[in-house]
Amino acid sequence: MDLNAINVFAQVVECGSFTHAAEALNMTKSTVSRKLAELEQHLGVRLVTRSTRSLLLTPEGERFYQSSQQMLELINQAELEVSANQDLVKGPLNVVFPVELGQQVLSKYIHQFLLEYPHVSLNLELTNREVDIIGEGIDLYAQIGELADSNLVSRYLISSKRVMVASPEYLEKFGQVNSHLDLKEPHQLVEVFNKGARLPKWQLGLEKDFSYQIDLPYQLRVNTVTSCLNACIDGLGIAVLPEFICVEHFTTGKLERLLPEYTMPEVSVSLVYADRQLMPKRKKAFIDYLLEAFHTEHSQA
Missing domain, CATH: 3.40.190.10 (Periplasmic binding protein-like II)
Structure with missing residues (x-):
């Protein structure tokens, strides 16, 4: 199986279009389309339903996208483990926090982390909607109140009076x-x-x-x-x-x-994420940084 084609497929899903995926990958649109077609032919199923205005994942595409995310993450982690830069914390993070918690409580810790780790890029969404951590590829979420999904890892942050x-x-x-x-x-x-x-x-x-x-x-x-x-x-x-x-x-x-x-x-606030055996260094560093910085400051208050 062509790992490059898997990467192209993941980029198409994340960008929402062949054009934007081609720009992100520095490829031509025709190359991106061909790579996806070759992957679908290899798997024997259609992964994406194409229309003039949007792309929709088929049920098989949904399952394969979740698996491909884990596969690509494992490959990236393996490369870091054997490279000379294995101690360098770098790469993207997708983070979703509730609005006021992100703006008024956690923002300064997020900013401090990014200043300390300049090779990490963070996509932060502040929203009060319900999220699908695994399905949406979210690295870290902050849960206010009880955690509904027992398959996720929960790290206690604070109790809100x-x-x-x-x-x-x-x-x-x-x-x-x-x-x-x-x-x-x-x-x-x-x-x-x-x-x-x-x-x-x-x-x-x-x-x-x-x-x-x-x-x-x-x-x-x-x-x-x-x-x-x-x-x-x-x-x-x-x-x-x-x-x-x-x-x-x-x-x-x-x-x-x-x-x-x-x-x-009181209402508990926890950091929540999917449990993976090989957690990217950037994700572990971000979680540890938030917990340590937050608890250190509040224990001194």
């Missing part, structure tokens, strides 16, 4: 909240909902006995913490948010913390 908040204007309009018994209509919430985070239900307790579950209607549901924060400041409802994002607004008086004597379940 949550607080219940509302604006003074909202409380003046709908009434003060002095106990969990006050959390009923006409009070309403601003809800954060996205498939990327698995957040627990609103639960309150004393001394970690979360015996009070809160069920309020919402007028607004959003998919980012920042949107929820802004809506809460504007008086649209009560919100449950990470404490770190609310601190400055407590100081300015834009938000009030509700029921501070009650506790709420």
Whole structure:
């Protein structure tokens, strides 16, 4: 089997077109098309369905793409192991983080890593969508809340403390909240909902006995913490948010913390990735760097 043809196939999938793949590989479009056709003929199956506007993988193509990614990674790793530059951390990383976590918590560590490892290129997507780590070829993901896929490796990063908040204007309009018994209509919430985070239900307790579950209607549901924060400041409802994002607004008086004597379940944040026997050095270096830098700084805080 022609390994070059496999590499061409992977590039076509990742670029989404023959033209872009040809540019990335410094080949002609006709060469790329020929290499893919030869690979399909060798395998005896069609890998890609071509149309005038897009390329779609066939079911066989999907399976072969996932296998080819692992195959190419093993080859690259083997080359590094026997080359003079085997200690050099280099190559691309595909990383997906939730929006606020990436922007407000992890960004400075990412930037520091890239400054320390100039031969690594990082494609960072900040999104709150649900991701398929293996199917999308994602090297590293940050999971907020529980991990659904037990086949993935999870490395604990931090626990996020949550607080219940509302604006003074909202409380003046709908009434003060002095106990969990006050959390009923006409009070309403601003809800954060996205498939990327698995957040627990609103639960309150004393001394970690979360015996009070809160069920309020919402007028607004959003998919980012920042949107929820802004809506809460504007008086649209009560919100449950990470404490770190609310601190400055407590100081300015834009938000009030509700029921501070009650506790709420903390939400864990973990780095998640596919388990492979031969992990690329760049990926291992990035994971280790984030964990060490983050835990060192926060242990000193």
